[in-house]
């Protein structure tokens with residue numbers, strides 16, 4: 001059983017009692033969750049709640065101080081190369097060098113994988129067609145964001161970890177990106193999505209975990225969290241369920 005009381009069939013991600021500190025700061029106190037194959041799993045929580053640290057541990061970019069993580073049955077640190085090959089990552093601050101051109105970045109990332117996706121089609125799906133020769137430093141904030149999504153998907157990952165997927169995107173680009181993510185999931189990819197944007201969680205996520213002060217305080221479908229809180233919307237539910245007593 002997992003922490004929301006249901007057994008996950010075909011779990012592809014299992015996090016148990018993850019603990020991570022930076023010096024005196026406890027970034028992740030005790031986080032456990034399981035993600036099933038083909039799910040879109042949302043991680044929600046206040047600024048500084050420990051979301052990015054959790055996903056960085058998940059993809060083997062940081063070493064936990066406690067707990068265990070299994071991704072596709074592997075340890076992200078010990079089996080780093082294998083996990084990296086199967087997990088696409090779009091992280092906050094995933095900056096590239098300013099002079100690197102869009103097409104070069106796509107080709108470079110494609111070269112890391114045995115069977116990469118069609119980069120031209122991916123750029124088109126993300127509204128970056130015709131930008132292949134544009135240096136990264138000259139892209140707008142939203143274009144950089146869309147390129148980072150393309151780079152997360154170029155390796156045809158089995159799991160995509162997307163941290164603040166649509167932050168900085170205009171409403172059209174945001175909706176196009178949601179459609180793309182749904183198509184990626186329909187192709188069998190499991191998605192972990194960190195977001196502050198409740199309509200995005202409501203539209204895309206099968207289940208979400210609310211993280212507060214480094215702990216999972218609620219897990220469930222967006223509809224279950226709304227019901228549990230007695231509030232009318234997911235945003236209200238989120239605020240109520242993560243409210244701290246003064």
Ligand SMILES: Nc1ncnc2c1ncn2[C@@H]1O[C@H](COP(=O)(O)OP(=O)(O)OP(=O)(O)O)[C@@H](O)[C@H]1O
Pocket residue numbers: 022025026027028045046047048049050051052053054
């Ligand atoms: N490299 C680091 N060195 C020291 N402290 C860090 C580091 N990275 C994060 N922290 C601290 O760990 C805590 C959790 O940060 P984290 O970035 O995981 O939160 P978050 O939930 O992703 O926040 P946000 O929503 O603002 O992105 C915060 O108190 C943060 O200041």
